[in-house]
Amino acid sequence: MELYELTIKQLSDMLKKKQISAVEVTRSVLDRIDKLEPALGCYITIVAEKALQDAENVQKDIDNGTLRSPLAGIPMAVKDNICTEGIPTTCASKMLSNFKPPYNATVIRKLYDNGAILLGKLNMDEFAMGSSTETSYFKKTRNPWNVERVPGGSSGGSAAAVASGEAIYSLASDTGGSLRQPASFCGVVGLKPTYGSVSRYGLIACASSFDQIGPITKDVTDCALVLNAITGRDEKDSTSANIEHPDYTKFLINDVKGLKIGIASEFIGDLLDKEVQKAFIDAVDVLKKLGAECEEISLPSLKNALPVYCILAFAEASSNLGRYDGVKYGYRAKEYKDLEDMYRRTRSEGFGPEVKRRILLGTYALSAEQYDKYYKKALQVRRMICDEFNDAFKKYDIILYPTTPDTAFKFGTMTKEPMQMYKHDILTMPANIAGLPAITVPCGFDSNNLPVGLQMLSKPFGEGKLLQAAYTFEQNTEFRNSRPCLS
Amino acid sequence: MDYEVVIGLEVHAELSTNSKIFCSCINEFGGDPNTHCCPGCSGMPGVLPVMNKSVIEYAIKAGLAMNCTISKFTRMDRKNYFYPDLPGAYQISQHKYPICRNGYIEIDVNGKKKPIRIHHIHMEEDAGKLIHSDYGTGTLVDYNRAGTPLIEIVTEPDMRSAEEARAFLEKLKAILQFIDVSDCKMQEGSLRADVNLSVRPKGQEEFGVRTEMKNLNSFKAIVRAIEYEAKRQIEEIESGGVVYRETRRWDDNKGISYAMRDKEQAEDYRYFPEPDLPPIIIDSEWIERIRSSLPELPDARKERYVREFSLPEYDANILTSSKVLSDFFEKAVQHSNNAKAVSNWIMGDLLRILKEREMEAEEIPFPAEHLASLISLIDKGIISGSIAKKVFVKMFDTGKDPETIVKEEGLQVVADENAIRKIVLEVMENNPGSVADYKGGKTKALGFLVGQVMKATKGKADPKLVNKLLIEELSK
Numbered sequence: 001m002e003l004y005e006l007t008i009k010q011l012s013d014m015l016k017k018k019q020i021s022a023v024e025v026t027r028s029v030l031d032r033i034d035k036l037e038p039a040l041g042c043y044i045t046i047v048a049e050k051a052l053q054d055a056e057n058v059q060k061d062i063d064n065g066t067l068r069s070p071l072a073g074i075p076m077a078v079k080d081n082i083c084t085e086g087i088p089t090t091c092a093s094k095m096l097s098n099f100k101p102p103y104n105a106t107v108i109r110k111l112y113d114n115g116a117i118l119l120g121k122l123n124m125d126e127f128a129m130g131s132s133t134e135t136s137y138f139k140k141t142r143n144p145w146n147v148e149r150v151p152g153g154s155s156g157g158s159a160a161a162v163a164s165g166e167a168i169y170s171l172a173s174d175t176g177g178s179l180r181q182p183a184s185f186c187g188v189v190g191l192k193p194t195y196g197s198v199s200r201y202g203l204i205a206c207a208s209s210f211d212q213i214g215p216i217t218k219d220v221t222d223c224a225l226v227l228n229a230i231t232g233r234d235e236k237d238s239t240s241a242n243i244e245h246p247d248y249t250k251f252l253i254n255d256v257k258g259l260k261i262g263i264a265s266e267f268i269g270d271l272l273d274k275e276v277q278k279a280f281i282d283a284v285d286v287l288k289k290l291g292a293e294c295e296e297i298s299l300p301s302l303k304n305a306l307p308v309y310c311i312l313a314f315a316e317a318s319s320n321l322g323r324y325d326g327v328k329y330g331y332r333a334k335e336y337k338d339l340e341d342m343y344r345r346t347r348s349e350g351f352g353p354e355v356k357r358r359i360l361l362g363t364y365a366l367s368a369e370q371y372d373k374y375y376k377k378a379l380q381v382r383r384m385i386c387d388e389f390n391d392a393f394k395k396y397d398i399i400l401y402p403t404t405p406d407t408a409f410k411f412g413t414m415t416k417e418p419m420q421m422y423k424h425d426i427l428t429m430p431a432n433i434a435g436l437p438a439i440t441v442p443c444g445f446d447s448n449n450l451p452v453g454l455q456m457l458s459k460p461f462g463e464g465k466l467l468q469a470a471y472t473f474e475q476n477t478e479f480r481n482s483r484p485c486l487s
Numbered sequence: 488m489d490y491e492v493v494i495g496l497e498v499h500a501e502l503s504t505n506s507k508i509f510c511s512c513i514n515e516f517g518g519d520p521n522t523h524c525c526p527g528c529s530g531m532p533g534v535l536p537v538m539n540k541s542v543i544e545y546a547i548k549a550g551l552a553m554n555c556t557i558s559k560f561t562r563m564d565r566k567n568y569f570y571p572d573l574p575g576a577y578q579i580s581q582h583k584y585p586i587c588r589n590g591y592i593e594i595d596v597n598g599k600k601k602p603i604r605i606h607h608i609h610m611e612e613d614a615g616k617l618i619h620s621d622y623g624t625g626t627l628v629d630y631n632r633a634g635t636p637l638i639e640i641v642t643e644p645d646m647r648s649a650e651e652a653r654a655f656l657e658k659l660k661a662i663l664q665f666i667d668v669s670d671c672k673m674q675e676g677s678l679r680a681d682v683n684l685s686v687r688p689k690g691q692e693e694f695g696v697r698t699e700m701k702n703l704n705s706f707k708a709i710v711r712a713i714e715y716e717a718k719r720q721i722e723e724i725e726s727g728g729v730v731y732r733e734t735r736r737w738d739d740n741k742g743i744s745y746a747m748r749d750k751e752q753a754e755d756y757r758y759f760p761e762p763d764l765p766p767i768i769i770d771s772e773w774i775e776r777i778r779s780s781l782p783e784l785p786d787a788r789k790e791r792y793v794r795e796f797s798l799p800e801y802d803a804n805i806l807t808s809s810k811v812l813s814d815f816f817e818k819a820v821q822h823s824n825n826a827k828a829v830s831n832w833i834m835g836d837l838l839r840i841l842k843e844r845e846m847e848a849e850e851i852p853f854p855a856e857h858l859a860s861l862i863s864l865i866d867k868g869i870i871s872g873s874i875a876k877k878v879f880v881k882m883f884d885t886g887k888d889p890e891t892i893v894k895e896e897g898l899q900v901v902a903d904e905n906a907i908r909k910i911v912l913e914v915m916e917n918n919p920g921s922v923a924d925y926k927g928g929k930t931k932a933l934g935f936l937v938g939q940v941m942k943a944t945k946g947k948a949d950p951k952l953v954n955k956l957l958i959e960e961l962s963k
Contacts, residue, residue: 081533082533083532083533089532089533091532096532099532101526101531101532101533102526102531103526103531103533103534105533200535201533201534201535202533202534203533204532204533205532205533205763207762208762208763209762235537236534236535236537237535237537238535238536238537238538238763238764238765239535239762239763239764239765315759316759316762318567318757319565319567319576319577319757319759322567322569322575322576322577323530323532323574323575323576324532325569325571325576327571327574327628328529328530328531328574328628329531339571343569363757366567366757366758366759367755367757368755368757371757371758371759375759
């Protein structure tokens with residue numbers, strides 16, 4: 001086994017035993033990047049020199065005993081909408097192609113404190129708007145399982161990098177499924193934490209009340225390790241929850257006996273691809289055999305998730321993206337007549353079509369005449385969805401459904417059909433609407449050998465239960481041992 | 488036809504908290520451009536606002552001082568619009584759930600008291616400033632002011648004249664200064680008012696179409712702008728024209744207002760709840776704690792001055808119109824047993840000199856104790872009233888205490904009977920006509936002769952003594 005193939009847990013154990021050094025691990029992953037990057041295109045920015053330098057420094061701290069974190073010396077990468085001081089943070093947009101933030105996101109600071117080695121910044125859909133990473137201004141990212149297929153999105157780079165060994169783990173953001181859908185497409189584990197679990201400080205906002213940063217990892221154990229490092233109250237983010245987070249590795253227990261699982265009937269049937277459906281039913285059987293109590297439940301308001309999401313998330317995004325006006329930083333049109341013209345040209349030239357579409361729709365939904373009809377109504381329905389979940393979680397520990405309706409699709413199939421693309425996220429949006437934690441774990445492959453993901457949701461701050469259920473499923477299936485065949 | 492003017496005000500007051508509303512940058516007027524700002528208040532991506540708790544406290548204070556109901560639930564909203572001085576392209580403000588509602592301030596115009604209702608007070612952030620300099624060709628932006636905390640006080644359309652509007656603003660300013668939430672310096676823009684004005688025929692119930700006037704930088708400008716706009720609207724209607732609902736900009740140099748460009752269609756600010764800040768829950772305990780910490784307010788002080796010092800209500804009103812002035816009075820009175828004299832000096836010479844020298848009350852160059860000493864010098868007969876006026880000017884010029892000035896300049900009253908009698912005789916000799924007039928029964932001539940003696944002694948003679956000696960000599 002090459003070092004880049006290993007998990008955080010395995011590498012960390014080897015580092016502790018001095019079998020390897022942080023520099024060796026970093027070099028192994030950097031070599032892997034060198035080799036695969038031309039074919040896969042996971043990264044927008046690679047900071048190889050800094051990574052090696054950091055690895056050397058971290059190794060010293062590991063050696064002198066000041067760094068004991070399991071993340072110490074492990075090379076990783078983050079989605080390019082998470083601010084990194086002095087390192088370009090572009091949101092995969094022409095608008096921010098020259099932007100270097102003068103500050104680190106809280107999650108970056110925390111990872112650095114844990115001795116993480118940052119390799120670079122990962123490709124994504126422009127401003128996290130898209131489901132295939134095709135809206136990136138810079139490049140396409142290819143699915144390691146089949147390079148003719150998209151890696152999913154918006155965090156396509158984050159998922160593809162972990163699946164291919166171009167990073168041991170990564171951070172991504174999830175607004176409507178942007179973390180879980182690509183994790184599912186690339187056959188890795190992805191967790192969107194409860195809204196407020198992880199600080200959003202330094203995450204370039206897409207839709208503020210939906211966005212949440214989470215880990216993409218090779219297995220559930222690694223997921224718990226990263227979660228331990230990044231969760232917690234942050235004074236710089238008023239929406240971060242003031243709660244005591246447990247040690248999430250305590251929940252890595254191989255046992256689901258008596259666990260009450262609700263299966264959302266709305267999300268099974270016609271909506272799903274036949275092969276995804278089969279993988280899902282098989283997964284349910286696995287859990288049942290392990291002693292979980294599974295039954296179908298109905299969450300009727302979930303059918304409204306798509307319009308609620310499109311109205312509220314686009315509305316917030318339209319406001320959040322107002323600041324890219326060419327005045328202070330980022331792209332500015334070369335020629336313009338006056339202020340108005342500068343705004344118009346800068347934003348026309350700096351944003352891609354998907355971003356513009358969402359800004360226009362969001363602006364419309366917030367306009368004075370439409371507000372009551374769209375925004376206000378959507379807020380009410382959001383509340384209904386939350387209430388329905390709350391009721392369900394009085395009875396169930398976990399709600400279960402697939403992560404995506406089908407597996408990774410071919411390039412170009414969704415870009416011309418925005419509504420098809422939005423619909424594709426129907427299974428992931430509810431967790432963001434209700435602020436719930438949700439995890440995706442690999443649960444099978446379709447006949448094209450493309451991964452299928454199983455999604456589990458829990459009540460707010462129920463990450464522990466999610467990890468336990470996901471860990472048990474993982475330990476009792478073989479899917480985590482499958483890796484894409486990349487020469 | 489007789490018209491009635493209807494005025495409502497929207498007043499922005501910058502709060503004097505130590506730091507800005509959503510970041511820890513210093514909240515201070517001035518500074519080199521872009522030195523009082525951080526990634527947060529200059530709109531960098533990914534940076535989140537964090538509510539400054541003092542801003543909430545200051546707003547509650549203001550609300551309580553203006554008899555408002557404090558909302559138990561309040562939240563921030565986003566007001567979206569593009570302008571280079573607004574770094575995030577939205578202002579975090581309050582739209583649906585302002586922190587204070589339904590208050591009033593009582594004004595007093597020529598002894599007529601009237602409550603002006605406050606519709607609400609809300610919290611928001613200020614924007615930066617554009618600098619149109621000669622440096623280069625473009626416009627520059629200074630974000631030092633961006634994120635300065637503001638409260639906006641919105642009145643009901645309860646005022647009916649420029650005087651009432653002025654009285655309201657003066658009272659508002661006094662209150663904000665008394666509770667120490669804003670320094671209210673109009674010249675630095677820490678107090679700014681927009682005027683909503685309409686006219687209607689007397690007796691009509693419905694309001695006329697209103698205009699909103701901006702760029703009013705002094706009380707004087709507000710008064711002039713109101714008078715101008717009222718006249719303009721009446722003339723427009725009288726001549727068969729129409730008043731449009733529009734925003735107008737006041738040009739104080741030209742003394743006119745004009746409609747601002749592209750404000751014809753109503754702007755759509757696309758308000759929605761600020762997702763980066765949780766709602767603010769204010770419990771009764773917090774409100775009561777702030778209420779009990781409120782200092783004495785202008786009206787209470789005014790009543791106390793009338794009660795305690797037997798000042799006329801008019802005097803008490805003026806003294807309490809400014810915190811600095813009122814504090815100056817209080818301090819002087821502590822060192823004097825002649826409150827009426829202290830009040831007279833402040834209302835008379837002090838305010839006159841401040842006005843002549845275009846100074847603010849904050850700039851009085853001597854402590855209040857010195858005014859008390861000056862009055863004591865008069866009361867003890869050490870200097871005369873007219874000398875005292877000169878000493879007072881010297882106090883302004885030099886900041887020295889009155890005893891020193893009197894000593895250095897030899898201004899003590901001359902009470903030497905022989906010396907004064909000598910001058911009295913000289914004056915009589917030089918003014919035989921007046922002496923004859925007096926002796927012929929024109930007693931008014933005495934005043935002239937007293938004046939001559941005082942003049943000859945450069946005002947230092949004790950006037951009572953001069954009077955007595957003159958009468959003695961004239962009766963011989």
